[in-house]
Amino acid sequence: MPNPENPVTRRSRLSTNTVLTLVVLLAAAVVFGGVLLFNGSKSDGADGTRSGGSTVAADVLRKPDSNTLLDKPGAEVTIVEFLDYQCPACAGYYKKITKKLEEDYAGRITFVTRNFPLDMHPLAVPAARAAEAAALQGKYREMYHELYDNYLSWARTADGSQASADLNGAQARFDEFARRIGLDLDRFHRDLNSETVTQRIERDRADGRRAGVSGTPTIFVNGSEFSPSGETFADVEEQLREQIEQELAR
Secondary structure, X not given: XXXXXXXXXXXXXXXXXXXXXXXXXXXXXXXXXXXXXXXXXXXXXXXXXXXXOOOOOHHHHOOOOXXXXXXXXXXXXEEEEEEOOOOHHHHHHHHHHHHHXXXXXXXXXXXXXEXXXXXXXXXXXXXXXXXXXXXXXXXXXXXXXXXXXXXXXXXXXXXXOOEOOOHHHHXXXXXXXXXXXXXXXXXXXXXXXXHHHHHHHHHHHHHHHHOOOOOOOEEEEOOEEOOOOOOOHHHHHHHHHHHHXXXXXX
16 A cells, blocks of 8 residues: 555646645555645636636635634734535645644634535535534534544544445534534534525535635635645645745735
8 A cells, every 4th residue: 555654746637726635545544644636727717706826805715704713813814724524635634734733823823714515525514514503602613623633433434445425423423522512412403404504504615616616625825825836744734834924924
């Protein structure tokens, strides 16, 4: 089996925008490794949202009530990530990069998350519903961490070879997470399929499409898409930190 610490670069032609996808290799021991997929071309989106290196409007990338991992009023740097909770790339990105950014940049930047569940992941929408239902009780960040910290327990098949489609099993795990973070479980169940939660997920997806997003994770830094050239998580983290520091120094 390939060494998960030696990822390679390959090309993806899934969309017109440059999309960062960190594809996670799952071994028998279930160790994350990374592969970077990049789209080599960049052109106007179908709606003309942006062309080349232009920025996406702030009100497209973030709404006043968007979920945040870090939130500094008047922050000089705002990161927006469009994510899919069942996406192995997003889980790898979280484990290798996002968790460290949360620690190192607390009180310095704003980090916004938006839902962009992909059709190829049957549990992506249910997981997004769990996150949004937790948000209605003021526990978004806690549920976000539960979903990714325990990713393999609900998002993958038992052998880790493919995305799970076991909705009942996943929901049982989401209930465990809800209890662990202190949610009112009855309200959590009511909110899961509420119109409020549905509208929030669909709004995020619509904004993602307007921004030219077609894959996950897709990252924006102060309105510009982050398109790293590295082939390892360490490369990507270094480039992202460099961009953050440059923006903070302006």
